[in-house]
Amino acid sequence: MNSDITAPTITATDPAQNEVNVSKSQVITVTFSEDIKAGSNWIEVLNSSGSPVPLTTSINDNVLTITPEVPFSNGKHLLLIHTGSVTDLAGNQVAAYVSSFTVDAIGPRVSTTDPANKATNVAATKEINVTFNENIQSGSMWIELVNSSGSSIPLNFSINGKTLTITHEPLPESPYNLLIHTGALTDSNGNPTSPQVSKFSVKSVVTSIDPAHGALNVLITRDLKVTFNDFIQAGSMWIELVNSSGTSIPLNFSINGKTLTITHEPLPESPYNLLIHTGALTDLAGNRVTSQISTFSAGTYVARIEVIYSGTGGDITKNSLVYNSIPHTSTTDQILAAAKKGTPMVTIGTGSGPKVMIVAGVHGNELPAVIAVMKLINDLSKKSMAGTIYVVPFAIPSNTVAVTRYWNGVNPNHVANQAGTPTNKIVTMAKQLKVKALADFHSTQPGGVPGKNSVLCTKYPTYESYKIALSISKQTGHSLIYEYQAGASYPGAVEDVCNLAKIPAVTCEVLSAHGTVASGSVTSSYNQMIAFLRYETLIN
Structure with a gap:
């Protein structure tokens, strides 16, 4: 009597259930729980169209091997092992089984x-x-x-x-x-x-030119960089930089990879044409670069002139004492144009490195500082420096035009702690720009307070204010005046509000009656500005 009544079961298939990316020549194996033998042999593999694939079968112990006689077509296939198609050695029939797999028969695309x-x-x-x-x-x-x-x-x-x-x-x-x-x-x-x-x-072509074609106010010492789509090498090197008079500027060249760098002596302010003639450079295969022309205007280190507060605008040219005393340059013209719209701020430098701020014209009847700062801007604009200087040359242009001390009936240096005022906007900009120090430049009446060339500061909470003032005092010979606590006497002054905000700040005063420019006062104010910048290591 046969005691084995347990039918064989499938323990594994290759390809596995729902396997994808199966080869079109895949040989299928089915592993059972015990040794098997052929039964009805009703075993099918149906392609994605439902058509049976011609195949042969063989059995070795507990493994059924199914070999396609033609390659599988692309797509999903069903393996059907029908009831009784195989049995165990005792004749117990396998139960029906279905498995699916997907054939990849298409080449890479x-x-x-x-x-x-x-x-x-x-x-x-x-x-x-x-x-x-x-x-x-x-x-x-x-x-x-x-x-x-x-x-x-x-x-x-x-x-x-x-x-x-x-x-x-x-x-x-x-x-x-x-x-x-x-x-x-x-x-x-x-x-x-x-x-x-x-x-x-x-083809070898230019991908970028710095300064860009049509650029204005290009720094007069700025290197010119021409970048190509490929590595370059010297050809004829017939490259010219021609000013508005048709004069060629002496140039030096260096090549690094895909970039040509052109250096030169400081350029006079002028429009320029950069001419790269055909064959001046080649790529590494010797392909000649075709001719290129780019134009720019050389100017200054003034990177940006913007209006930071509207509603304070005034035409500085109407103050003849100021206008006739400041440099008449394209940079000045741009600043005065901005001043007609509101409080201008001039960025000198690249926006990187140490950052400081210089302010003048908080009181519109104090004229030496605004004249000095306009000279400073034009002087610094032709020099390289180790950081960035933000300059507010006319805090309230309309007051400078009217030669008046008050803005909307209040002293603007008493309300820098009040939102919505032009002096508060200056302090806010100093915070946003993360300047490391600020200097505010004024003039003082003879017999007034402080009534002499001097530098004002506080020691707490920003002791650096005192250190800046001490340095300016030593450099200029002007008196050092300090209070211990910022905001104690002048809670709304630009200097005090900055120091309370942990931005080291000083106030610099020169002796000159209000509404006038005393002899030597502009030079004294200018020297204070230079001393401030030297302490902050932005200039030598």
Whole structure:
């Protein structure tokens, strides 16, 4: 009597249930819980159209092997093991079983090429990268890069995941066809690539010029940088920088990779044309760069002039004492134009490095400081420096025009702690710009307070205020005046409000009657400004 009544069960299939990316030549194995033998042998594999795939079967112990007689087609397949198709050695029939898997029978497809198809102005040394929709491996590697004469270019290949990288020697200028022939590559299942053609043309061109074409107020000592799409080398080096009079400026050149750097002596203010003649440079294949023209106007280190507070605007030219005493330059013209709209702020430098702020004109009837600061701006604009200086030359332009001390009936140096006032806006800008120090420049009446050339400061809570004032005092010989606590006597003064905000600040005074410019007062105020900048190490 047979005591085995337990039917065999399936413990594993290869490919596994719901497996994807199965090879079209995959041999299927089915493992059972015990040894088996053929039963009805009704075993099917149906393709995605529901049609049976011709196959053969064999059994070895507990493993059923199913071999397709033709490659599987692309798509989902069903493995059907019908009831009784196999049995165990005692004749117990296997129960019906269904498993599915998905066959990958399609070769890799190109997703992107770099350079893109029909790309122009491709660098002569540009690597070619072809990315596919799946991982790839070497096939026949029949891949060609053919120039306009039909000549094939020697190539090197590497594969990383989905990407084929093609390198080559620098390419002469020409149109090129990249040909990836059938079966040059395959996927992990051996499916071959179909033929691919991509086109591009090689040409060395300028990608950027600094300063940009049409740039204004270019720093007079600024290097010129011309960047190309490819590595460059010297050609004829016929490169000119021509001013508005047609005079060529002496130039020096250096090349680093893709960038040509042009240096020169400080440029007089003028429009300039930069002329790079055909063949002045070449790429590494010897392709000549075509002619390039770029124009710019040389100016100063003034990077930006902006209005930080509207409603205070005034036409400074109407104050003849001030206007006739300040430099008449394009920089001045731009500042006065901004002053008509409100409180101007001038940025000198790049916006990097140590940052400080200089303020003048808080009182519109104190004239030496606004004249001195306009001289300072024009002087510094022609020099390089180790940081950035923010200058408010006319805190309230309308008051400077009217030569009046008061703004909307109040002393503006009493309300820097009140939002909405122009002096509060200056303090706010100092905070936002994260300046390391601020100096506010004034003049004092003979017999007034302090009534002499002096530097005012406090020691607490910002002791650096005292250190700045001490240095300015020593450099200029002007009196040092300090209080211990910021805000104790002048809670709304620009200096005190800044010190309370932990921005070291000082007030500098020169002796000159209100509404006048005393002899030597402009020079004294200017020297105070220079002393402040020297202490902050922005100038030598």
